[in-house]
Amino acid sequence: MRKIYRSLTFRLTLWYAVVFAVSLLSMLLVVYLMLAQRMDTRIDELLLSDALEFKHLYRLYGIENMEAEFAREAEVAGTDQVFFRLLSRNGSQLRASDLHAWKEVPVTQSILDHLAPDQPAFETVRVPGQPHHVRVVYFLAAEDQNVLQVGYLRRDDERFLEEYRHISVAVILAGIFLAASLGWFMARRALGGVEHVTETARVIGTGDFARRVIVSNRGDEIDHLAVTFNMMLDKIQSLIVELKQVTSDIAHDLRSPITRIRGMAETTLLEDTTIPAYQEMAGLVVEESDRLVAIINSLLEIAEADAGVAQLARSDFDMTGMVQDAVELFRPVAEDRAITFQVTVPSSRVIHTGDKGKLQRVLANLIDNALKYTGPGGRVLVSVEDEPAHVKVSVADNGIGIEEHDLSHIFDRFYRADRSRSTCGNGLGLSLAQAFVKAHQGHIEVESCIDKGSTFCIVLPH
Known part of the structure; x- marks a missing residue:
C-alpha cells in the first residue's frame, strides 16, 4: 500500500482530483453567491415597492386607514410570510x-x-x-417622521439555497470520484510507456542488449521517449560491438610485436649468445617497444579526442605556411619514389586558430598515405582553399584508390582495406586524424575511385 501512495500514478491522480474539486467548488461557490445576491436584490425590490405603495396610501388616507391596508396586504401575501408596521421615530408601534x-x-x-x-x-x-432570517426595510412615510417597516421571511429562498448546498456537496463528491477515476486512467495511460522503458532497462541490465521498447505510435511524449531510448540502445549496442572489435584488434596488434620480441629473445638465448647478437636483439626489442608505445599513445589520444577531453594548444598560425612546410618535409620521399609532388596555396596568408601540432600530424598522415599508395610516376597534389566560413586542406592522389565498401570503415580503429594490407601500418592513422579534426569542430571528406586515386579534404571552421 505504501508503494502505491509513493507512486507517480497515485500522486498525479491525487492532483487531478484536488484540482478538479477546487475548480468545481470555486464554480459552485460563485454561482451560490450570485444566487444569494440576486435573491436579496429581488426581495429588496419587493420590499421597497410595498413601502412606496404604503407611503402613497399613508399620504392619501392618513394613519387611521393604515392598519386595514396592512391587514389586507398581509392576508394576500400570507401573514406568516410578511408583516407591515408603522413606527414612530422612537421605535414605538403605531399600526401593524x-x-x-x-x-x-x-x-x-x-x-x-x-x-x-x-x-x-x-x-x-x-x-x-x-x-x-427576515429581510426588513425602513422608509419614512411622510413629513411627520413616522416610519414604515416592511418585513419578508426568507424561508423559500433559504430553503432553495440549502437544497443548492446539498446538491453541490453531492456534485463535488461525484466530481471527485469521476476526476480520480479519470485521472487514474489518464495517469496509467500516460505513464504506461515509462513502465515499458523501465522494464526494458531492467531486462537490458541483465545482459539482453537486443531488447527494445515497443513504440505505440500515439505520437505523444512517451513515444518520443521510447524512440530516443531505442536510439540510445542502438548506439550503446554499436559501441559494445565496436569495443569488442577494438579489443580484439588491440589484442592482435599488441600480440604480434610482443611475440616477435619474445621470439628474438628466445632465439638469441638458445642459438647465438655473442655480444653482437645481444646488441642486435636489444636494438630490435627497442624498435618493437617503440612501436607498441606508439600504438598505445595513438589509442589514448583517439579516446581523449572522442570523449571531448583532448587538450588543444590553440594559437593563431598561417595555414599556408604549415602546408608548405609539410610538403617540403615529404618532398624527398616523393622524389625517391618518382612521384610528382605539387602544392597549391593562396597568395596571401591564411590565419587559422587551432592546435598547430595536432593539425600537422593530421596533414602528415594524409600526405604519407597518399605517397604510400601512389606508384612511381604518380601525382600527389596538396591544396589550401580559404572560404568565408571555413578553410579546406585537400590531399589528392592518383594511386590505387579505395573500394566503395571500404569507404565507410577507413576511419575505424585498426581497420585496413584489403588493398592496403601489403603496406606497413597499424590502421590507426586515419582514426587519429579524424579524432583531431573533430576536436577542432571540423570533419574530413573522402572521395575515391579504384585505380584512379583518392582525395581527402580537411574542413575546419574559422
Whole structure:
C-alpha cells in the first residue's frame, strides 16, 4: 500500500482530483453567491415597492386607514410570510398587520435615528420563533417622521439555497470520484510507456542488449521517449560491438610485436649468445617497444579526442605556411619514389586558430598515405582553399584508390582495406586524424575511385 501512495500514478491522480474539486467548488461557490445576491436584490425590490405603495396610501388616507391596508396586504401575501408596521421615530408601534406569527419583531433604533427621506434602509434579522432570517426595510412615510417597516421571511429562498448546498456537496463528491477515476486512467495511460522503458532497462541490465521498447505510435511524449531510448540502445549496442572489435584488434596488434620480441629473445638465448647478437636483439626489442608505445599513445589520444577531453594548444598560425612546410618535409620521399609532388596555396596568408601540432600530424598522415599508395610516376597534389566560413586542406592522389565498401570503415580503429594490407601500418592513422579534426569542430571528406586515386579534404571552421 505504501508503494502505491509513493507512486507517480497515485500522486498525479491525487492532483487531478484536488484540482478538479477546487475548480468545481470555486464554480459552485460563485454561482451560490450570485444566487444569494440576486435573491436579496429581488426581495429588496419587493420590499421597497410595498413601502412606496404604503407611503402613497399613508399620504392619501392618513394613519387611521393604515392598519386595514396592512391587514389586507398581509392576508394576500400570507401573514406568516410578511408583516407591515408603522413606527414612530422612537421605535414605538403605531399600526401593524397581523403579528401572531411574528413575536418580538426587533426594531433597530440606530437605523431610525439616521433614516433620511427617500433613503430606504435594509437589514437582515432573526425573529424569535422563526427558523429563517427576515429581510426588513425602513422608509419614512411622510413629513411627520413616522416610519414604515416592511418585513419578508426568507424561508423559500433559504430553503432553495440549502437544497443548492446539498446538491453541490453531492456534485463535488461525484466530481471527485469521476476526476480520480479519470485521472487514474489518464495517469496509467500516460505513464504506461515509462513502465515499458523501465522494464526494458531492467531486462537490458541483465545482459539482453537486443531488447527494445515497443513504440505505440500515439505520437505523444512517451513515444518520443521510447524512440530516443531505442536510439540510445542502438548506439550503446554499436559501441559494445565496436569495443569488442577494438579489443580484439588491440589484442592482435599488441600480440604480434610482443611475440616477435619474445621470439628474438628466445632465439638469441638458445642459438647465438655473442655480444653482437645481444646488441642486435636489444636494438630490435627497442624498435618493437617503440612501436607498441606508439600504438598505445595513438589509442589514448583517439579516446581523449572522442570523449571531448583532448587538450588543444590553440594559437593563431598561417595555414599556408604549415602546408608548405609539410610538403617540403615529404618532398624527398616523393622524389625517391618518382612521384610528382605539387602544392597549391593562396597568395596571401591564411590565419587559422587551432592546435598547430595536432593539425600537422593530421596533414602528415594524409600526405604519407597518399605517397604510400601512389606508384612511381604518380601525382600527389596538396591544396589550401580559404572560404568565408571555413578553410579546406585537400590531399589528392592518383594511386590505387579505395573500394566503395571500404569507404565507410577507413576511419575505424585498426581497420585496413584489403588493398592496403601489403603496406606497413597499424590502421590507426586515419582514426587519429579524424579524432583531431573533430576536436577542432571540423570533419574530413573522402572521395575515391579504384585505380584512379583518392582525395581527402580537411574542413575546419574559422
